[in-house]
Amino acid sequence: MHIDYSQEAPAIAGRLTISQIEELVARPLDTKPDRKYFIALSISGSLLLLGAICLGISFYYGIGLWGNNQPVGWAVPIVNFVFWVGIGHAGTLISAILFLLRQKWRTGIARFAEAMTIFAVICAGIFPIIHTGRPWLAGYLIPYPNQHSLWVNFTSPLLWDVFAVSTYFTVSLVFWYIGLIPDFATLRDRTTSKLKKTIYSIFSLGWRHSSRHWQHYEKAYMLLAGFATPLVLSVHTIVSFDFAVSILPGWHTTIFPPYFVAGAIFSGFAMVVTVLVFVRKIFNLENIITLDHLEKMNKVILATGMMVGYAYGMEFFIAWYSGVQAEQFVFINRAFGPYAWAYWIMVSCNVIFPQLFWFRKFRRSIPVMFVIVILVNVGMWFERFVITVTSLHRDFLPSSWAYYKPTFFDMGILLGSFGLFFTLVILFTKSLPVVSISEVKAVADGAQPTHRGGHHE
Amino acid sequence: MSDNREVNSIQNNPDPNYWRSFEELYRNEKTLKARHHEFAEGVTDDFDPNENLSGISRRKFLALLGASAALAGVACSDYRDKGEIVPYNVKPEEIILGRPNFYASTCTACANSCGILIKTREGRPIKVDGNPEHPVNQGKICAKGQANILNLYDPERLQQPLKKSSTGFDNIEWKKADSDIIASLSMAGSKEIAIVTHTITSPTFLKVLEDFKAKFPTTKIYSYELFNSSARNSAWTKCYGSGNFPLIKWNEAKVILALESDFLGVEGNRVENSRMFAEGRDVNSKSFNRLYVIESSMTLTGMNADYRMRLKPEAQFAFVMSLINELNRKGAISASIASNYSLDEFVKKNNLDKERVNHLLNDLIANKGKAIIHAGDLMPENVHIAVNILNELLGNKNLYRTDSASVNLLNLSSLDEVKELTDKMRNNQVAVVIHLDCNPVYHFPNDLNYKELLTKVPTVVTLTERMNETAQFSSYILPLNHNFESWGDSKTRTGVISLQQPVIAPLHNTRQKESILLTWISTSPDTYTETLYHDFLMKNWETNIYPTLKSRIEFKQLWFGALHDGFALTNEAGQNFSSINLTGLNLTETKFNSEAMTLVLRESYQVGDGRFANNGWLQELPHPVSKITWDNYAAISHNTAKALDVQNDDLVEVSVGDRKLTLPVFIQAGNADNTITIELGYGREFSGIVASGVGFNANTLLSSKPEFSQWVYTNATIIKAGGKYPLASTQEHHAFDNPRIQDLHLKRHIIQEGTVALYEKKSDFIQEHRPKELESVYTPFQYNEMKWGMAIDLNKCLGCGDCIVACNVENNVPVVGKDQVLKSREMQWLRIDRYYSGSPDDPRVSMQPMLCQHCDQAPCENVCPVVATTHSPDGLNQMVYNRCVGTRYCSNNCPYKVRRFNFFNFRDHFRDGYQESSILTLMFNPEVTVRSRGVMEKCTFCVQRIEEARSEAARKGIPIKGTDVKTACQEACPTNAIHFGDINGKDSEFYKYRNHELGYYVLEELNVRPNVTYIAKLRNIHTEEL
Secondary structure, X not given: OOOOOOOOOOOOOOOOOHHHHHHHHHHHHHOOOOHHHHHHHHHHHHHHHHHHHHHHHHHHHOHHHOOOOOOOOOOHHHHHHHHHHHHHHHHHHHHHHHHHOOOHHHHHHHHHHHHHHHHHHHHHHHHHHHOOOOHHHHHHHOOOOOOOOOOOOOOOHHHHHHHHHHHHHHHHHHHHXXXXXHHHHHHHHHOOOHHHHHHHHHHOOOOOOOHHHHHHHHHHHHHHHHHHHHHHHHHHHHHHHHHHOOOOOOOXXXXXXXHHHHHHHHHHHHHHHHHHHHHHHHOOOOXXXXXXXXXXXXXXXXXXXXXXXXXXXXXXXXXXXXXXXXXXXXXXHHHHOOOHHHHHHHHHHHHHHHHHHHOHHHHOOHHHHHHHHHHHHHHHHHHXXXXXXXXXXXXXXXXXXXXXXXXXXXXXXXXXXXXXXXXXXXHHHHHXXXXXXXXXXXXXXXXXXOOOOOOOO | OHHHHHHHHHHHOOOOOOOOOHHHHOOOHHHHHHHHOOOOOOOOOOOOOOOOHHHOOHHHHHHHHHHHHHHXXXXXXXXXXXXXXXXXXXXXXXXXXXXXXXXEEEOOOOOOOOEEEEEEEOOEEEEEEXXXXXXXXXXXXXXXXXXXXXXXXXXXXXXXXXXXXXOEEEEOOXXXXXXXXXXXXXXXXXXXXXXXXXXXXOHHHHHHHHHHHHHOOOEEEEEOOOOOOHHHHHHHHHHHXXXXXXXXXHHHOOEEEEEOOOOOOOOOOHHHHHHHHHXXXXXXXXXEOEEEEEEOOOOHHHHOOOEEEEOOHHHHHHHHHHHHHHHHHOOOOOOXXXXXXXXXXXXXXXXXXXXXXXXXXXXXXXXXXXXXXXXXOOOOHHHHHHHHHHHHHOOHHHHEEEEEEEOOOOOOOOHHHXXXXXXXXXXXXXXXXXXXXXXXXXXXXXXHOHHHHHOOOOEEEEEEOEOOOOHHHOOEEEEEOOHHHOOEEEEEEOOEEEEEOOOOOOXXXXXXXXXXXXXXXXXXXXXXXXXXXXXXXHHHHHHHHHHHHOOOOOHHHHHHHHHHHOEEEOOOOOOOOOOOXXXXXXXXXXXXXXXXXXXXXXXXXXXXXOOOOOOHHHHOOOOOOOOEEOOOOEEEOHHHHHHXXXXXXXXXXXXXXXXXXXXXXXXXXXXXXXXXXXXXXXXXXXXXXXXXXXXXXXXXXXXXOOOOEOOEEEEEEEEEEEEEOOOEEOOOOOOOOOOOOOOHHHHOOOOOEEEHHHHHHOOOHHHHOOOOOOOOOOOOOXXXXXXXXXXEEOOOOOOOOHHHHHHHHHOOOOOOOHHHHHOOOOOOOOEEEEEEEEOOOOEEEEEEEEOOOOOOOOHHHHHOOOOOEEEXXXXXXXXXXOOOOOXXXXXXXXXXXXXXXXXXXXXXXXXXXXXXXXHHXXXXXXXXXXXXXXXXXXXXXXXXXXXXXXXXXXHHOOOOXXXXXXXXXXXXOOOOOEEEEEOOOOOOHHHHHHOOXXXXXXXXXXXXXXXXXXXXXXXXXXXOOO
């Protein structure tokens, strides 16, 4: 097969004109939602309701309704938290780091990935609060001056989490919104509805597509991208500190920060692919979110998957190398103990199946990639489960060991978080442009000055 | 004054470097003054009610407005009346609010009558401890005695007399009930009046019964115990002419051979036995007894053995005889009675460890007169006789106590006597049956048909504290006072009579059984007064007991002195034993088939014979061996389980003859093959929310015509029944053959042990393995003054669990129920870890009490995001319940996993909010916060006691000392294994243990610097290596 590497493949396929792009992206906002939309919304809404009910009952009776027990103080809710924070990472990586690296292919997927970041962080943010025994006192985690002279404990990684996650959410939201401003203006100019016009006008902040605006916008966007980039690394690093700073074998590991970040990108990309496969089909965006884009994402999945696999292996090596009996036991126990099933689900989903992406055919096959990314999602949930639960259930003193089983309420709340995520995603597709109109226009063929009809060198 | 000074200083300063107005810049005096006063004049005026309202300032107006709004708001709000708080009109003598009072009394939880000290606060009993001055139990009390306080406040106690009606039971007045029953008693005529009771330990109650008999001459008294020493009694009668078998000087024994005897667990006065046994295992004096245990089931005693061998109970007789023969052959004794027996053959046939048997032989020979052989209560008469002979021949009678002997006020009725009663009932020869605080329908073998026969008796009266199986079949149910509401006395051995006094007025409309009988004796219901038995008791002491005491002080003085002390000493002669009478002794062996299944029925460690089944604390107390709570089970060996193809929790059907029971199986390491052990006391019905439906009633397997022993059946069968039943254990059960898990406690140095021989050779062998203390980059906190610490001597810890219940009572620890134990959410702050090493047939057992280690560098503290767990300057790791949001991070990071989380409001969670009933709230220790849902908790080192001692010391103006505080667990430990005190108090006893050469910390390599020191266990075996 001959591939011409001298020329970059176009970011946008189908030689769409600028007005066609605008038309394509904005169309879902101009039409009334159809039957399928409501079916999808009702499914995700039902899951959300299930989660809300489970949560309500848990609030009423206490978190004893969950499976958590004496050695296993943290279980599914914390697993969910780490899982969702991880999902969020793809958005920031795509929008910030790939932006700084001038990866043009990111434009088609950036908006969606960013939105998913925000929704995932919303899902994630719920769990640290609800998993506490007395969620109504969650305010105690905020350092506010008070008459009791009580202060929070800055040595606790849980407190770092509070700051890390809230910062992450704020920055992601602002970044997303800044990116939306030119599109709001476009939509404002297009729409005929009075109500929509008012709303778009407010959110477009008086954007007039003037060169001056663009100049400021580009600068602000770049600054925010620079600001968000360290967050990609820091948030999951801090989340990993929840485990790494403790003294528990299986948690107390220096490899955790990079391992968690790689895992987060891995799972985040998998989730983005999972959703985009549908979105590009349903909204006819195949030319904007092209197979090339998906293939590139699959390559990232392959790369990060192998990093994660390396971390799995390295954990074993270090446990053996440390000579610490308790440390060695935890890892052997993971692979061959009562939770071996979870461990092998994790390894096969995260390390073995993504290897199929070495083959171009599989990277570019929608059904294959869909199955693999779903497996990656499952595998990454189990990775957090394995880390959290298997380390806790058998720690130092064999007398305190116990097996942990999630209950209906644990699973109900997990499904509820998926319900929340997909409800937000579905609402998003009909209320905001799922692809950045302005950015895509900028990378469309002929949008940029070129030499000899080719691409700008 | 000061105002002017400041104005001056500003004026004198020529160059203000900042200013807000030209007036200020040019030092206008008025402005300067105004600047000094924060508020303008008139704003800060004090309120003067005489002043005209129009003169009110803005500030005053706002203040008044706010105050009136607040007042109006409060006045209109829904004020929840929390009941009246009424001050004492006349303050009772001795009661100081906030300070406890202690009263000496006697425990009636079993027939041992230990002396107790009841702690009361504002008139309500909140804690029971042993009476330190009592000569028998010396300040210690078992788990049942501790938990007895829950029985007092049990919401399900009967509160009214009841009479059977067609629809059930109706409330009835005491007077009516009394007159009805008196009428029935008077009309008994020649028919029998049967009084069924447990062991009689009270001389005055015996007097009441005698008076009753005198009044109603057809009365017959049947006293029974489900578990008793009848076989030992009759053996002693045959050997020595008296059934009053002696107590044993366990502390002086160098070698103890326990044959199917759980003398540290359930037999005899366990508290006293444990204390004396542990006195003989002392690391400071380096004196160690050697305990050989030969038994069928793994018992508490077996866990503590230096050498343990498994043997089916029916082989014990042949074993003793073989031992006699072998000792005779070796010339150690001369006895010809056992010439048919050969020890070698016996050892081969029963697969005993030859080396251990040889050690035993040599030890018995070498320690003649310093060894004791003790057969268990479950053993039949011939084993006891053989043991008596062997002890006598070896000169071990030295170890029989002569200072004090057990006393039987009234011999227990034999099974034949009970059968006579049932025959009479069948023939309608019984007019009245009175059950005195006992439960024969549950306890008697089913083949006596006692339950059915009760319907043939016209009047059945049951006196009981709470509903039970027997009460269900009664015409009248009369509610009894609790131990703590009653008067009484007790004599269980020579030399001491204990006194029992009430510490609280009856909570309900109840009476004590003696008063009820006295009322009936008087034949007039009006005789009853609250002081009826009190007066009788005092009179009986004055006329019958006082003269025997030969006291030189007058009676009143003696009486109040004895009440204060809880007992009176008598100078009775001890016991002397003549030589054994060998003629006519039955030394024939019961033949048995060693391949057949043997069923051993034992007393429950937790709920006794079922009397304590409705006590949540005891139900949730982990079994000392299996750590199972809330159930009994069929314990079998792993070989038997393999043969049956069953796993833990599988249901099996156990049958003896036509008596069958289906219950779950538990594979107990160290059980003899082909032996099934089941504990009795479970499977209660009609006995309240806690007890009903818990476990399985194995009393149904009892026979009234036992061939071997009442508790051992040699012809049992066991088959797999299909199905599972989850047993709730507080400790996971691991496969013995899993190399990853096997002996982890040794590999991780959690349990560090040695042998006496090694210790003698190398006393610091433990210190060699201890990691060096790591340097810290920070300067550690210097504990220069007080620093609390604990030391636990594992040589003395027997694993009984008394400390757990003591901790529960002291610290208001909730009962969580079986479902939560199954989920591994038990709340006990203190647990006793039990580890097995070696093979499942012959495991070595190690016990380790585990509680918060109050680490100097506590890993729980730095991970709490809200600083809810902190460290005190005297070295305590503290929990701030109000601040805790329940992240459980502290628990995750605790390497000892001693933190406990309130997953629910556990007081509400238990069925029907049982633990929230208002009466149970009276039981709480007011010094300890009752924790709410979502809060972490853990051992506090009894901080409330520390604070009490601290304020007491402050009141006296002296510094607090380490010895001022005793933790609840320390107080309860029957063997004094727990020491508590000041780590920096160099001249204290505790300091010696804290810095003992056998001391180590658990998980020391983590560098968390715990403040609980464990003294390594030494096993008194013949080798240096374990």
